[in-house]
Amino acid sequence: MSAHTGVLPGFRLTLGYTILYLSLIVLLPVAAVFGKTLELGWGEFVDVVSNPRVLAAYRLSFGAALAAAAIDAVFGLLLAWVLVRYSFPGKRLVDALIDLPFALPTAVAGIALTALYAPNGWLGGWLAGLGLKVAFTPLGILVALVFIGIPFVVRTVQPVLEEFEPEFEEAAASLGACRWQVFRHVILPHVLPAVVTGFALAFARAVGEYGSVIFIAGNLPFVSEIVPLLIIGQLEQYDEAGATAIATVMLVASFALLLVINALQAWAARRGGKEQ
Amino acid sequence: MSIEVRHICKRFGAFTALDDVSLAFPEGELVALLGPSGCGKTTLLRVIAGLEPPDSGQVLFDGEDASGTHVRERRVGFVFQHYALFRHMSVFDNVAFGLRMKPRRERPSEAEIRRRVMALLELVQLDWIADRFPSQLSGGQRQRIALARALAVEPKVLLLDEPFGALDAKVRKELRRWLRRLHDELHVTSIFVTHDQEEALEVADRVVLMHRGRVEQVGTPEAVYHHPATPFVYDFLGSVNRFEGRVEETGLRVGEALLPHEAPFPAGEEVVAFARPFELDIVAAESGQGMPARVARVLVFGASARVELEGEGEPGRRFEVELPRERCAALALSPGQPVRLVPARLRVFAAH
Numbered sequence: 001m002s003a004h005t006g007v008l009p010g011f012r013l014t015l016g017y018t019i020l021y022l023s024l025i026v027l028l029p030v031a032a033v034f035g036k037t038l039e040l041g042w043g044e045f046v047d048v049v050s051n052p053r054v055l056a057a058y059r060l061s062f063g064a065a066l067a068a069a070a071i072d073a074v075f076g077l078l079l080a081w082v083l084v085r086y087s088f089p090g091k092r093l094v095d096a097l098i099d100l101p102f103a104l105p106t107a108v109a110g111i112a113l114t115a116l117y118a119p120n121g122w123l124g125g126w127l128a129g130l131g132l133k134v135a136f137t138p139l140g141i142l143v144a145l146v147f148i149g150i151p152f153v154v155r156t157v158q159p160v161l162e163e164f165e166p167e168f169e170e171a172a173a174s175l176g177a178c179r180w181q182v183f184r185h186v187i188l189p190h191v192l193p194a195v196v197t198g199f200a201l202a203f204a205r206a207v208g209e210y211g212s213v214i215f216i217a218g219n220l221p222f223v224s225e226i227v228p229l230l231i232i233g234q235l236e237q238y239d240e241a242g243a244t245a246i247a248t249v250m251l252v253a254s255f256a257l258l259l260v261i262n263a264l265q266a267w268a269a270r271r272g273g274k275e276q
Numbered sequence: 277m278s279i280e281v282r283h284i285c286k287r288f289g290a291f292t293a294l295d296d297v298s299l300a301f302p303e304g305e306l307v308a309l310l311g312p313s314g315c316g317k318t319t320l321l322r323v324i325a326g327l328e329p330p331d332s333g334q335v336l337f338d339g340e341d342a343s344g345t346h347v348r349e350r351r352v353g354f355v356f357q358h359y360a361l362f363r364h365m366s367v368f369d370n371v372a373f374g375l376r377m378k379p380r381r382e383r384p385s386e387a388e389i390r391r392r393v394m395a396l397l398e399l400v401q402l403d404w405i406a407d408r409f410p411s412q413l414s415g416g417q418r419q420r421i422a423l424a425r426a427l428a429v430e431p432k433v434l435l436l437d438e439p440f441g442a443l444d445a446k447v448r449k450e451l452r453r454w455l456r457r458l459h460d461e462l463h464v465t466s467i468f469v470t471h472d473q474e475e476a477l478e479v480a481d482r483v484v485l486m487h488r489g490r491v492e493q494v495g496t497p498e499a500v501y502h503h504p505a506t507p508f509v510y511d512f513l514g515s516v517n518r519f520e521g522r523v524e525e526t527g528l529r530v531g532e533a534l535l536p537h538e539a540p541f542p543a544g545e546e547v548v549a550f551a552r553p554f555e556l557d558i559v560a561a562e563s564g565q566g567m568p569a570r571v572a573r574v575l576v577f578g579a580s581a582r583v584e585l586e587g588e589g590e591p592g593r594r595f596e597v598e599l600p601r602e603r604c605a606a607l608a609l610s611p612g613q614p615v616r617l618v619p620a621r622l623r624v625f626a627a628h
Contacts, residue, residue: 165358165360167356167358167360168360170327170347170360171356171360171362171425172362172377173327173347173348174325174327174347174352174353174354175373175377175425175426175428175429176374176377176378176429177348177373177377178348181377185362185373185377186362189362189364189365190363
């Protein structure tokens with residue numbers, strides 16, 4: 001595009017701003033993480049990140065985030081479906097409630113969940129009776145991550161479902177498909193790219209989540225200690241290089257996962273033969 | 277399969293879409309439901325398909341009440357105006373959809389599905405694009421695929437909702453001839469909805485004219501065109517000149533003018549009269565019988581000429597006359613020229 005012949009003015013200015021902004025806000029901090037890590041030699045770096053306690057935290061952080069995003073994908077789709085397809089009293093209220101985990105300060109969410117699920121909390125006491133311990137276990141972390149991730153799925157799937165006309169379902173039904181077949185072969189393929197996007201967003205958020213998790217997690221090493229907490233631990237001991245080493249692995253892993261999800265999405269979109 | 281609907285009523289809130297509609301569609305015919313938008317034609321089609329439950333009334337297939345059955349069980353092929361092809365499936369998979377959704381016991385083998393789908397694609401002359409996706413097809417091709425998909429489950433009835441409504445004029449014309457030929461080949465009882473009178477008259481064996489949720493007239497295209505039963509039908513089927521006046525001994529009095537007419541109405545009766553453009557003649561005289569008018573425009577295309585006129589003293593009033601080209605040349609009409617319009621034939625209805 002040329003600035004002289006284009007109809008839209010200010011191409012150079014806006015592109016320059018975009019690059020500057022991205023550099024300052026995104027690239028610089030990321031580069032700093034790598035730069036600080038380089039203060040460690042390769043051997044030290046491997047020592048830090050292969051420490052069993054650190055490995056356990058990685059497993060927990062990524063495992064719980066994936067599980068939470070998967071749960072959100074299923075139930076987020078269901079929620080979006082209900083909000084789009086049916087009208088019922090209080091629908092607008094329910095619709096507004098979806099955004100609550102977005103808006104709530106994470107520490108508030110964390111305290112609320114802990115109060116609820118702690119052994120002396122309303123739900124915690126009852127669940128303890130069933131032999132189920134939620135607070136201060138990995139299960140508690142999962143609950144917190146599911147809570148903060150749900151709006152991402154609902155809000156990405158909702159608009160896609162809204163543009164999905166009932167005509168497609170009617171066509172499928174007139175061709176003899178039952179409800180399950182209509183969902184499996186017609187609706188799901190249509191919304192799948194959006195569900196995957198929602199999943200990716202929920203996952204990205206969950207991996208880095210701190211505030212809502214630390215209260216309910218209990219932070220027992222090897223059991224319920226998440227990676228961000230380890231990083232803070234290192235920082236508190238003035239081991240900045242160690243902290244950034246742990247962070248680097250997390251950064252690379254998250255980036256790789258998002259890349260895979262993006263590729264999946266591009267593949268799904270191509271297969272969907274998106275119109276115009 | 278023959279279809280019958282009895283006393284169908286359907287309301288959407290305060291709007292009455294269908295008001296006590298009863299119709300019979302004989303086996304093997306291609307019937308057009310014709311009417312302006314909002315007349316209830318699409319709703320009637322959807323009620324027959326089972327996509328819309330009627331408030332009251334019955335739908336009978338081969339004399340058997342099908343009112344309680346789901347669209348899945350009615351074995352109707354439904355073709356949508358906007359095709360409703362599944363975007364994530366290839367053309368082949370779209371057509372195969374109905375066969376693959378059958379319960380395992382009735383489902384044909386993959387080889388048999390392949391054979392049947394390819395045969396259908398040949399029937400719609402699109403076997404060469406089996407691997408493409410709907411987004412890669414033109415509108416006309418999409419609609420033919422939608423039709424092949426509907427035919428794959430061997431429906432007993434074919435229902436088409438404005439099948440050519442989203443296509444451009446040239447493709448529309450081609451496709452409707454093609455639909456007629458296809459119907460002559462398959463003889464599936466078919467109903468299609470349209471607001472285009474030319475389409476209905478050209479394609480259908482019979483035309484059902486609907487207006488405000490009621491049936492105005494049912495008949496062959498010739499019958500409804502030449503013998504319209506109501507003023508609405510006359511008005512809706514093609515261009516028309518309308519005269520409102522009173523019957524007198526010697527003719528029809530419209531304002532000052534007297535139109536020659538032998539009316540079966542008693543003198544003094546208030547009536548509405550219609551004449552098609554080709555049923556009016558132009559006389560280059562300023563007095564005498566006929567409606568006074570002024571020539572506005574003369575359009576000569578092909579074998580006939582179209583003359584647009586304004587009512588004398590009433591510039592808002594428009595008339596349209598179609599003349600053989602020679603006749604038009606002999607009259608040597610020029611814009612602004614005062615003339616008289618004499619109907620060769622008038623169709624008269626009581627005013628109320």
